Amino acid sequence: MADVKVYVTDYCPYCTRAKGLLTRKGVPFTEIDVSNDHEKRMWLVETTGRRTVPQIFINDQPVGGSDDLHALERSGELDKLLGRA
Numbered sequence: 030m031a032d033v034k035v036y037v038t039d040y041c042p043y044c045t046r047a048k049g050l051l052t053r054k055g056v057p058f059t060e061i062d063v064s065n066d067h068e069k070r071m072w073l074v075e076t077t078g079r080r081t082v083p084q085i086f087i088n089d090q091p092v093g094g095s096d097d098l099h100a101l102e103r104s105g106e107l108d109k110l111l112g113r114a
Contacts, residue, residue, distance in 0.1 A: 031111045033058035036073055036084040040064070044083040047095040050102060056111060087111065 033051065035058050037044035051058050063069045063082065073084050077091045085092050087110045092101065101107035108114045 030057065031087050032089065033111070034061060034086045035059070036061045036063050036069070036082055036086075038062065038064040038082050041082050043081075043095040047083045047085060047098050050095075050098060054102075054107075054111075 033056055035044070035048060035051070037048070037060055039062060048058070048060065061069065063073065073082075074080055077084050077093075079094070081094055083094055083098075085094065085098050092098065092110065098107065101110065105114070
């Protein structure tokens with residue numbers, strides 16, 4: 030099974046949407062709240078080049094945010110990344 034990490038804030042509807050997709054698919058994930066963690070937030074920006082959340086990593090590779098995750102699902106690529114294909 031793939032290692033999935035979702036970096037979130039506590040006030041983010043897109044985070045809720047991304048977590049909902051993963052939950053519906055039965056994908057276990059680690060949720061990392063960066064609401065009050067400036068260091069982790071800056072690490073995300075440096076690593077992904079993005080300032081927004083959620084930021085989703087599958088096997089330590091950034092795959093983007095909620096819209097990106099849903100696009101991967103629509104294309105069938107998400108299951109491949111998760112090792113389910």
